[in-house]
Amino acid sequence: MSSLKTHYQVHWLTGQFCGGGSESMYRQSIESRVRFESCLYLIVAALIFGMFAISDYYLLGITREFYLLLAMRIGVVSFCLMLAFIIGRWGGYSRKVWLHALPLWLLATGIILIVPLRPESLPTQVTAVVVATMAFYLLIPNLLTVAALASLYLNIGFLVFAVLFAALGPMTMLRIALLLIMANVVGFCALLRIESLQRKQFALLHEERGQNQQLHEEIVRRKSLETQLREVAERDALTGLNNRGHFMNLAEKLLQHSQLEKVPFGFFMIDVDHFKVINDTWGHRHGDWILTKIAEVCVQSLRPTDVIGRFGGEEFVVALPNISPEDAQMVAERLRKQVADLPLQKEMEKLCPSVTIGIAIAHTQDVDLETLITRADQMLYSGKRQGRNRVVMYDNPRIIR
Numbered sequence: 001m002s003s004l005k006t007h008y009q010v011h012w013l014t015g016q017f018c019g020g021g022s023e024s025m026y027r028q029s030i031e032s033r034v035r036f037e038s039c040l041y042l043i044v045a046a047l048i049f050g051m052f053a054i055s056d057y058y059l060l061g062i063t064r065e066f067y068l069l070l071a072m073r074i075g076v077v078s079f080c081l082m083l084a085f086i087i088g089r090w091g092g093y094s095r096k097v098w099l100h101a102l103p104l105w106l107l108a109t110g111i112i113l114i115v116p117l118r119p120e121s122l123p124t125q126v127t128a129v130v131v132a133t134m135a136f137y138l139l140i141p142n143l144l145t146v147a148a149l150a151s152l153y154l155n156i157g158f159l160v161f162a163v164l165f166a167a168l169g170p171m172t173m174l175r176i177a178l179l180l181i182m183a184n185v186v187g188f189c190a191l192l193r194i195e196s197l198q199r200k201q202f203a204l205l206h207e208e209r210g211q212n213q214q215l216h217e218e219i220v221r222r223k224s225l226e227t228q229l230r231e232v233a234e235r236d237a238l239t240g241l242n243n244r245g246h247f248m249n250l251a252e253k254l255l256q257h258s259q260l261e262k263v264p265f266g267f268f269m270i271d272v273d274h275f276k277v278i279n280d281t282w283g284h285r286h287g288d289w290i291l292t293k294i295a296e297v298c299v300q301s302l303r304p305t306d307v308i309g310r311f312g313g314e315e316f317v318v319a320l321p322n323i324s325p326e327d328a329q330m331v332a333e334r335l336r337k338q339v340a341d342l343p344l345q346k347e348m349e350k351l352c353p354s355v356t357i358g359i360a361i362a363h364t365q366d367v368d369l370e371t372l373i374t375r376a377d378q379m380l381y382s383g384k385r386q387g388r389n390r391v392v393m394y395d396n397p398r399i400i401r
């Protein structure tokens with residue numbers, strides 16, 4: 001609340017924000033509404049002012065005074081209508097405030113000029129001045145200082161002209177002056193209250209919007225953090241494949257689904273051959289590079305429905321739902337060949353990378369994932385014992401190559 005107070009402090013006399021930035025922001029926010037209201041009030045005021053010509057006619061008849069009054073009314077009305085059009089079209093309230101204030105001076109002048117032309121109808125004119133004073137304060141929004149100045153101009157001008165042309169006695173003049181002072185005080189206080197209340201409401205709304213924005217940004221930040229954390233928890237940092245824990249969860253679900261659907265489920269255990277030698281010969285950095293390349297080969301050569309994971313070290317695992325033993329052999333063999341054909345960095349051109357793949361197939365419901373892993377592992381080590389760089393399948397544990 002304290003930041004709200006300093007940012008959006010409202011001046012006690014003008015009812016506007018003390019800070020220029022806040023004030024112009026507020027004005028911009030109400031611009032279109034004020035523009036519309038200014039046009040509407042101006043048109044209504046101009047028409048009412050013009051309609052007084054009917055009473056002029058009944059009181060004065062077709063006389064010189066009547067024509068003069070009519071010409072003045074037509075002038076004021078046309079000018080007001082023209083201003084309404086200009087404000088509606090170009091009257092950016094935040095910048096062209098003077099344009100919105102102009103009608104006040106114009107209408108005030110019109111009302112003052114009626115006194116010498118119709119001095120006999122002074123009581124009606126006093127009412128008109130009181131109404132106009134209130135309208136200045138209440139109908140032209142956010143121009144408290146301008147409205148106060150225009151009202152003073154109207155009231156003093158009216159009194160001076162009334163004294164000069166309507167032979168006003170001192171007591172009557174005092175009564176009218178007091179009445180006008182009262183109208184000004186009421187109008188000023190009402191507008192001051194409205195102005196500061198509207199601005200306080202704006203400040204609260206703005207602060208709330210800011211907080212909502214911050215909240216929104218915090219939610220976005222936390223969501224991205226959550227995604228990052230999930231990535232860290234589920235992915236292998238080197239290869240980007242599923243890590244062992246996450247792979248096991250996914251593979252378990254796939255196996256259950258395959259058993260429900262009564263379709264065979266394949267499992268590959270892939271191990272890079274002589275990886276220690278690679279590390280020892282070319283260093284761990286090159287060893288890591290080989291691992292990422294093999295991971296890429298796995299991703300590229302397997303189906304999107306197959307789930308691949310890094311089981312640990314230089315071991316990879318693949319879960320292949322709905323695959324026949326023949327297809328599993330064929331896929332594993334293709335993978336093995338692709339690893340052997342890996343394009344290598346220049347300094348490693350003497351390396352012949354290879355993998356040994358152990359396959360286990362689940363045909364029935366009584367095989368669980370652990371059993372499959374054990375069988376695939378047995379096949380993998382059988383392949384290693386028999387010379388590496390080959391595919392061995394549990395379903396039919398013969399060497400494919």
Ligand SMILES: Nc1nc2c(ncn2[C@@H]2O[C@H](COP(=O)(O)OP(=O)(O)OP(=O)(O)O)[C@@H](O)[C@H]2O)c(=O)[nH]1
Nearest residue numbers: 271272273274275276277279284287288313314384
């Ligand atoms: N560069 C690298 N090396 C790793 C990583 N994880 C494990 N290793 C190394 O991989 C090597 C695996 O060696 P072994 O288990 O003896 O297997 P191998 O040399 O591949 O031999 P066979 O599997 O019998 O063909 C070890 O030297 C590990 O230190 C890794 O993330 N990056």
